[in-house]
Amino acid sequence: MKYVSLLVLLCATSFTAIAADHASSKNAEKPMNVVFILADDLGWSDTELYGTTELYKTPNILRLAERGRTFTRAYSNSPLCSPTRASILTGQTPARHGSTTPAHHTKRVRMKAEVAKRSAPSNKAVVVSSVTRLDTAFPTLGKLVNEAGYHTGHFGKWHLGPEPYSPYEHGFDVDVPHWSGPGPAGGYIAPWQYKNFKANYDGEHIEDRMAEESIKWMNSLPEDKPFFMNYWQFSVHGRWGGKAEIIASYKDKIDPASGQLSPTYAAMVHTLDDAVGSLMDAIDEKGIADNTIIVFISDNGGNIHSPIEADGGAVPTSNAPLRGGKASIFDGGIRVPCIVVWPGVTTPGSRSDELIQTSDFYPTLLNGLGIDLPENHALDSMDIKPALEGEKLKREGIFTYFPSQTKVDDWLPPAVAVHSGKWKLIRVFFGGEAGKHDYKLYNLSKDIGEKNNLATARPELVKKLDQMIEDHLVDTNAVTPIANLDFDPDQFRPDLIGTRVSKKKR
Template sequence: MKSEYFSYYESEFLNQFAGSNKHFTSLICIVLLVLMSSSAWAASKPNVVFILADDLGWSDTTLFGTTNFYKTPNIQRLAERGMTFTRAYSSSPLCSPTRASILTGLSPARTGITAPNCHLPQIVLQATTSPTGPVNHKATFPNPVTRLDKKYYTLAEMFKDNGYATGHFGKWHLGSEPYSPLEHGFDVDVPHHPGPGPAGSYVAPWKFKDFDHDPLIPDEHLEDRMAKEAIAFMEQHTDEPFFLNYWMFSVHAPFDAKQDLIDQYKKNVDPTDSQRSPTYAAMIESMDDAVGTLLDTLDRLKIADHTIIFFASDNGGNMYNEVDGTSATSNAPLRGGKATMYEGGVRGPAIIVYPKHIQADSRSEEIIQSCDYYPTLLEMLSIAPQQGQNFDGVSIVPALKGKHLDREAIFTYFPHSPPIPEWLPAAVSVHSEDWKLIRIFFDGENGNHRYKLYDLKEDIGEQNNLALVKPEKVKELDLVIDEFLKDTQAVLPLPNPRFDASKYQPKLEGKSSLKGGARTPAKKPAKFLDKPVAGWQPDGDCSLALREGKLIVTSSGTDPYFSYALQVPVEKSDFEITLTFSSDSSREGQFYWREAGKPGGFHRDRSIRFDVNHDGQPHTYHLKWSTQSPLTAIRLDPSKSNGKITITSIKVTKSTGEAIYESDF
């Protein structure tokens, strides 16, 4: 590492050598001034605070004038201290790949972490191709990495090696021990939780393994507690440089918040506004309060002027989960949201603060991406990368100085296809100046790729696909994509030999409807369903098959489920379902039922969550419920991840013992 200033010994040597030569001394002074000016960013090891929000969309703050409902005064206060980026992108539309890119400076295409599956029990350190895929997809999906490999020299390890105290607070989702923050360069990890979101809820009591709420605050909010833990870390290390990695749980599901805040926002709901969930608005406010708590602490400790702050989101806003009877949020005027390749899935708020070095209350229209943050911090601190260490990101210091970034393009590699609104098959995209090209693998005619080309300067909502109008631009940008995939040695989708054209319907281009000045939440796309098996209809990330008298459930994602419609509704009663199955998947199960005359079909108010043992051995589960109207259908969600579930038997009985359904596999 080379400091911005000459070391004591270098200075003494120059003083002695130049003592009798005034001209040489003058020259040395000039050289020193130049060197000090060019590296003034790194003055005596400034502290670094990295705040990463979870699922915070581009329109979820007041930064861009896109919301009339949410309140984010502290994020606005942060923006007034530094530079806001209007075109900041996550490296992926889902969380774990982006988080890995921040810590390594590498694209998900290179690390192989392309899906948010780092909480799964299987340890996979090398991505591999998949020879087959779901029958309704033309391309296969690669098998992604499930842990952040310890071979990478992480951002935290860099800070630790350069004399910084390092602390991680909040969500991780890059692997449990031995791949936790403690094995990746952090001295402290609170609450040391490997899961994809909060354990149970945001409002205490929680369900973290070794992290309880304050007994004096029975309804303590998780983000308030995380901010307190971060404050304690800063107070402990005020006299030494520190790297505080505050990766918020907010505003990821589950959707709950302080009741008094929810009640306040209920009074301000505009039913014509696409952002109208009071629970989500309350979650936004608690997240913003935590940002304010950190800023207040930096001011109180009188270290704000000596602290670099990064604020960003790991992906776009969640516009498909239901909260308060509506979608969680809207990313309008952007199209799509979390888990999509459209702007709403990858474009989010970003602010960088460094008092006296970055102009306060400034903005930049330069394109930046989450893999840029590591090399940027190295340049800001005048720290050289390790020998042989390379990055897919670039330093954005020129942009922080108000200059243009010299870069050809940024890339998003997402070779997966969650069943969500604004659905797309496996794809990769490139942003180059105002142009964006999405390549959808093998989804065109005769096994060729399909393309979407947008001019974001004229069409920020990605409503007009120009691929057929500008074939030369498609060809130009597609070659750039080829170079990127080759350079990163990305594990690619393959043509799917199981593809069945009768079960496929390509997503049609269409303009989103406008209402109340913003695009209304998108509806779910048409499903591409397999035929029922033994009367059970597969849906979501699920396929069914019968084998040796058992129902085999294969989950290819995070939302497998299947349902059975009763031929004749059964009058209201108390019921019990007995399930026997084995599983090598993960996470909790959920059971739903449908009642005649009840709106919403399979609704969360008519469901039961239950713990599932995913050890590969058969287990029996008994679930009881009551109906207020005739029972018409049942649905089983046996897990929330990839894997195979083998069901031996399913039996549904009334309280009288009368069987109304018994499996005959």
């Protein structure tokens, strides 16, 4: 009798194990969903990920980090939004795709970058005029996943052109609120100013609504095929504003000795984080966490130059210990928070110091989803799966091309930079003497704030890294700044380079 009982127990155990293995195998065979969360203007020090803030509270972003791998050296492709967004969707740098400034909401349609017609005599270089629309000829990420059978939805900010250059023309089945502007129309708190998208109630916050709309869409989808969701947040871009009760809760938490002095901005970060939490909860409730990739990253560094009147003129944030911010090629403008949750690939709660860039998600996601990379489409990016798995990347460097100038704190004239290992070299076009370029070299492992320019002390390294820059510009067929033939040395003010030019409204 004991023998029969033991036999029954063994059979039952074996059956349970086989069933579990079958269920696990079946679950693993399911194609992965993707939720791509792109924050707007969220700086490297604007979350609790890196121990650089006492003010901002981001428990949901920390919760997301517990599920995947946090990257400490993730970079946007540009210190401004539209160029980075174009790079995510194409896998190319701004040097190649031509979007170098966020002019994609303007009426001017320019499909090829070109050198500007003129420059002020105080400038040594003539800037490049950016492309103003994301060309529909590109095999964009949305198109490729849609063609592979994915449901596709875009929620939030786009800023790559109105129709016929909207998300609909780039592979997305759904686009809410179908807005091509640089920030939330009319502000964050309803009533808003979108053409065909109204608030559910007065005082509704657009970020809450975007999270709600994206979740509603996700839950409405049939389970016959996977989905790819762009949740590109409006937060924390201007116009400045937030929920009054949250702003009030941060007012007594401001440390005057800190560079983070805005309760309004703190409330905006708070609401951004709430939206991340809402998405995570919805994914869990739907039971798809094991088959959903989540990418969280920002399009550029934090804004350190736009005074917020409601906060007594305090600027939105500080990216310290990094130098600079949005619209600056220093690391404060391009080093950004990043988390990737990829079940079966990333180790929960892990970190990586590998050098990655926003454009890398194009080949990484396509390869990971089993979608062929398009032919005759040059890439300036790499599959970072080894880094996702905790391994080293075989990477020579990454490039930041910013051939324009916006006179914010720590701005530079038209420039391009390369990060290679611990080194960063910035080439300022024609910024030196007698029409030569100027160079700034930093050892970021010892000088994260880019305070000590080693270019004069390390000429051979400058030469090597500058050759990498030149090779990239040639390979991408980049339109580059030219020397300003109208330059007048008497009008040149080097003392003003890096100094903010104030405007009444920004």
